[in-house]
Amino acid sequence: MRALEDLNPITAAVYFLAVSGIAMFSMNPVLLVISLAGAVLFFLVRNGSRSAASHLWMFGLFLLLFLVNPLFSHNGATVLFVLNDNPVTLEATVYGAAASVMVVSVLYWFRSFTQIMTSDKLLYLFGSLSPKLALVMSMGLRYVPLFSRQASKIGQAQTALGLYKDDNLVDRFRGGVRIFSVLVTWALENGIVTADSMAARGFGCGRRSRFSIFRFTSADFLVLTVTLLLFASAAVSLGSGALLFTYYPSIKPPDPTPLALSGCISYGLLALLPSILEAEEKIRWTCLKLKI
């Protein structure tokens, strides 16, 4: 089995939509904690103990969101204390905690999403929606390194002409503006040349085809099926209201019916799926290395 990163972009995109969709759709604290645990675990499995500062930042965000809700929302029956004539309620505090767990877990899912769904994969997905749009996007991405290289060339040419730009701040700024102006003119002209060259090679005649290096393998099929099945199971429990956790006016957790339990278990498996795939691959690599 391959890690999520090496699977087809469709599989990965469906997975992220499913897992973060359930987290965004439900306010059940059990599901939210599962989502947070799964998201953080997956991020740690992929990144190790790197970027410790960003975890602190996330924790700070969590605290901030957690504190804001009870201060602004005064719904709920159980008053904890009164602050500036405004009641702070238990329900609003718990709701704030759940909402901040949700936000932080979704943010962690999206951090992994950003790492895994690189721009080439997104272009592959967009290409099926609109080939023309995907072309504009990939050209836009390609132009960034091209323009920065051209900008440094223009800068060198300006220096060779005697137009230095390192005397003082104003001078630097004016030099920067000059380079940018030249760059824009060049970029537009260059774009026209590119367009003419494309047209000369028959761009726009007939349907566009695309090249992609992504294949849809049996592993993709397997992961996609498992994702969809677990998602469906969790969505059914959510949709039937078996997992409805009432916050206002007073807290009332749902009954632990089989349907609710099955929803939690399938969402738990869904949240753990990428970490399992990743760990399995790592273990296999270690075994292979040991054999050598």
Added chain:
Amino acid sequence: MTIRSEKLRTVLRFAIPFVLIPVLAVLGETVFDEKKHLFVSLAVAVLSLILFYTGFEQKKIGTRRMVIVAVMVALSGAGRFIPLFKPVAAITVITAIWLGGEAGFLVGSLSALLFNFYFGQGPWTPFQMLAWGIIGLVAGFLAEPLKKSRIALVVYGVGAGIAYSFIMDVWTVLGHYYTFNLDLYFAALATAVPYTVTYAVSNAFFLWLMAKPFGEKLARVKIKYGV
């Protein structure tokens, strides 16, 4: 994978605005409880983007025009690396004035989508795309007065900065608290004031600075090559 059938694409184009968005809005009001506002608004944002893009796909657009749009996307996206002051909205507006609202929408929304790979993708991406896209689209409608007066352009830039902040704070409230509550919205707007000021100032600054030289270059390309 492409939706090859012309018929299906046409059906989608009409089904999305006239069926899906009203159904979602009504469902959001009745079936889902208020916690699902986030979901509904996200769905509406994504659908309106899809609607716009399918329209773009169907149109016969010249190759030159398409490439120029890509150039502008790259320029505005590269501008997002400037710390604090971002010229994205300014370049979007300039493109919209000279090449039309549709090009403006594309430049705004695509520079949000593409360069969020560097700045972080998230559930806010569709909102950001829509916000910058709409700034471009509206600038396209107001192209004539904006072309004539530099003052009007700066005023539009300030307005666009404030509008961007207003749209993104809808996301702040929905994304963080699920329900839409005016108190929370105003609190979010108040905490965002420094950002709002940065948006407005950078829009005004870049529009004041770039509108004329940039406009001349675009107008030149337009006349010379008939984009």
